[in-house]
């Protein structure tokens with residue numbers, strides 16, 4: 157018997173907006189000028205937030221913080237495609253997603269300052285609290301998508317995680333469920349090329365992360381994660397597919413972690429300056445700016461105006477956060493169970 | 508003799524054991540190039556190469572499971588789990604296999620491995636970076652649990668753990684990593700597993716502590732004629748030293764950072780009640796973390812038992 161090829165797969169890569177701000181018109185998603193400006197403003201806003209968080213951490217006013225620098229297009233582009241009714245399961249590096257969904261800024265500062273009240277999601281959003289154990293939110297997204305499917309809701313579930321997350325068992329088990337149950341879930345993997353000090357090539361021997369999806373019976377797509385149009389378009393289509401009950405999609409956002417892993421890390425120890433420099437040229441905000449300039453949507457005054465607005469919003473959020481009184485020690489006990497146990501009530505008398 | 512902190516002492520133990528025995532290998536997330544997020548394995552990749560100091564993909568279950576396979580094959584793996592709060596994916600491997608392979612194979616196969624992990628609160632870290640769930644592992648026969656409280660004991664205990672024929676969970680207080688220094692001899696010395704250390708002798712009350720709580724216990728007993736026991740190995744624990752002390756002082760305080768309910772203090776209290784009840788002059792008291800989810804940094808100082816709380820417990824038992 158001759159050997160036969162019984163299956164083969166092709167992994168697509170999507171790029172729309174290049175580093176010089178030229179967009180491939182044939183692939184451009186339909187976005188009004190107002191929407192494009194809104195995206196740009198969210199990018200600037202998120203970066204302003206991020207830089208302030210880093211500064212506050214340095215001053216000792218925030219705890220350990222995980223910067224999103226360089227990954228803004230992956231986050232804003234994907235969240236821009238979502239509706240408030242969709243469900244979001246983030247990891248810990250998705251401040252751009254929270255900001256795009258309209259999560260109160262001061263609460264983000266509150267969370268990173270070490271106050272759990274900051275992750276109590278407002279009632280009109282379905283965004284889950286920061287998930288610290290890598291990859292463990294993936295099964296939750298699966299379960300929520302099973303709920304959506306069971307209730308026949310017109311919603312999708314999105315799950316964010318990093319390249320490192322794809323090495324955990326929960327990722328593989330969750331992907332398998334998504335394929336088997338044909339779930340309305342979109343996996344957004346920000347491949348920022350590093351998991352703390354471990355580079356992508358030591359994380360996986362696969363050429364792409366996108367190809368992993370094919371093994372579970374659904375499509376994986378790699379996109380330029382610094383290209384807000386490619387991210388928006390791909391995620392939007394995947395969400396539509398999910399909402400039509402046509403199953404899951406895995407999207408690998410090819411991007412780069414420009415900062416240290418967190419403020420507790422020092423990336424100089426393990427990666428070269430040249431590598432970081434090379435990625436600077438791919439900055440997601442710069443290229444959208446160039447695009448808008450060509451379209452007459454951007455000028456220096458506009459830039460100043462939105463930067464001022466972003467700064468003012470962040471200033472106000474910091475002020476609001478710092479005006480909140482310190483959490484009460486009694487707060488320690490209040491959310492373990494719906495009702496405190498008698499033992500907890502006794503322990504609480506220490507305060 | 509060099510004065511080292513805990514990070515340096517553990518690093519030295521690893522280095523010396525790797526020099527002594529080429530079957531000792533390290534694996535874990537960020538343990539190589541980065542030298543570990545706390546720098547405990549710093550310099551070891553450079554010295555021993557990537558075949559012995561392995562930066563692994565991000566997968567705790569396989570880190571533990573592969574350590575089991577290596578141990579079965581005759582290596583002496585020392586696996587690092589980056590924080591104790593991330594050990595849960597590895598628990599299946601540790602509980603279902605590491606703990607019972609000796610028993611399952613009637614001694615034909617054994618699991619001489621060490622899983623190291625930083626534990627405990629007090630470093631203002633994000634969620635799940637501050638856990639002290641040592642009692643979980645003590646509940647599993649076949650696993651040894653070691654918790655050093657100082658640089659000197661960390662080195663001696665780690666060497667013993669690496670040489671031990673059974674699996675050892677070795678928990679390092681991240682709060683202590685750089686906060687205390689002590690003379691630590693170069694060259695090998697071992698501290699036997701399963702033996703507690705009487706840090707200070709006394710007659711009126713005994714305070715039992717381990718790991719991160721020892722310093723606070725010592726502070727709390729200032730001005731009291733107290734015996735202080737550093738348990739060091741929780742499983743198997745040193746019943747003899749504890750019971751001897753109970754018989755001497757008749758008053759027992761157990762201090763641990765973990766939550767109270769089913770914390771390891773419960774096992775110690777029950778043992779004392781079973782075996783030395785009639786020597787007690789006062790009720791046994793536990794000074795522990797509260798029965799709550801470990802808080803984020805803004806409240807963590809309220810969670811961790813303080814020297815003042817231990818002191819108060821001492822005053823209580825001294826009323827009897």
Ligand SMILES: Cc1ncc(C[n+]2csc(CCOP(=O)(O)OP(=O)(O)O)c2C)c(N)n1
Pocket residue numbers: 249288289290291317318319320321322348350351352413417536565567589593
């Ligand atoms: C289960 C688990 N193991 C280890 C860690 C420690 N840790 C935090 S982030 C991280 C790397 C994550 O890399 P990746 O998934 O690529 O996400 P990125 O940080 O790049 O956004 C590690 C090892 C953790 N949080 N959870």
Ligand SMILES: [Mg+2]
Pocket residue numbers: 318319320346347348349350351352
């Ligand atoms: Mg990454």
